[in-house]
Amino acid sequence: MTEIHVRPATPADHDAIGALSVAAYRGDGQTKQDHPYESHLRDVGARAAGGEVLVAVDEATGAVLGSVTFVLPGSPLAELATDGEAEFRMLAVSPQAQGRGVGEALARACLARAGELGCRSVVICVRDFAADARRLYARMGFERAPELDWSPLPEVILLGLRYPLG
Template sequence: MTLLIRPATPADFPAVARFTVDAYREDGQLAGDHGYDKKLADVETRAEAGVLLVAVDESGQVLGSVTFVLPGTEYAELSGPGEAEFRMLAVDPAAQGRGAGEALVRACLERATALGCQAVVICVRSFSEPAKRLYARLGFVRVPERDWSPFPGVDLEALRLPLTG
């Protein structure tokens, strides 16, 4: 299957909001009363604060999305000088296993490299084994001293991938 990675357009926002919330809910990441589903669904704000990329199949269907950010921006959580970060990577549960997640990560790595970043950092839920396997396969390593928790019971593990020009 051929995937196109491109910046999202406002026409993509409703689909991105729907499948992002669905994917996070299905993965168990929305348990508890922290309101993260509303932040995930606010696609317009994410698109304004960073670069919202989508993975699109041959038919034009949007299969996944990710928000790419730089340090000091509204959605940056971990990134420091010389680092980029991506957030809210999600693939429509009906389209998982087709390579959209990996293609979106690779697009973020390419973007960070083109911007001259030295590394990319991300957070992953402590229990999210499929995500951790993907990131490990791509070379991300755990940086436990940067782990953190935005809410009680939400434990985030920090991962980092050094980039080579």
Template sequence: MSVLVRSAGPADFAAVARLTVAAYEADGQLKGETGYGVVLADVATRAEHGDVLVAVDPVTDAVLGSVTFVLPGSRYAELSGPGEAEFRMLAVDPAAQGRGVGAALVDACVARATGLGCSAVMICVRDGHAASAQRLYQRRGFVRVPAKDWSPLAGVDLLALRLDLTA
């Protein structure tokens, strides 16, 4: 599937909110969560503190997926250190999964980090969820960094992955 990745504008925010929450719900990541769905749906705030990117159908401009790209010290940065970039909240519309949308978003984040001269890109994935996402990251060269694994809430274990851009 051919997709175009571009910066999200305010006209995209409702679609991004809808598909992000739907993707996280479909993967079971919002079961028992209190409030994270609201954070995922607040695309305007994410856009104020990072770069929200969307993958769109090049013919219809329909939003198929999104991701938030951030730098260390910004509101949504969790793992990145000096000289590193990070992406968060990568989501693909459940109807578009398996078509290369997630890969296009990851590649766009890596290209953006490379263009900014970053030494690495960080991401965290929830342990026990999104095995396909973990495979996607591993195929692109991301490796586990167990020392950076963390848990924001009891029962929510996040695994750190890093892609070295200096090699």
């Protein structure tokens, strides 16, 4: 069984994170080739400038398995978080590593980071059709927060979720 280690990403991880993010988003139908959001997924340097990029790696091989971007209110990447909240975005797991607990490990690392910073909750959004992600977050204790639902494009419906801390 693969041991998963979550740590802050380094610039050496950026290319792998960008590539796996695009592959994951394409794989579950969130984007397709030449979708404008893919440039944001690939630009890990910009994500790192606006938040904390965490990476999940295989302890034995060092292979990058997934990543997530953790942000606080006021970050140019924050879409939902308000005072006292944290947010994570662009959680992506390599298609080859899906189903092995990588996404949960990344989400739990964000919850832990928010707790360290004294946040009262963590907010996220998930695509309306992302049943696997919604099941994972429900199992972890995230609650539906319909007041956070939004749509950046007519064909994109994002559902808000909140995880209360402490």
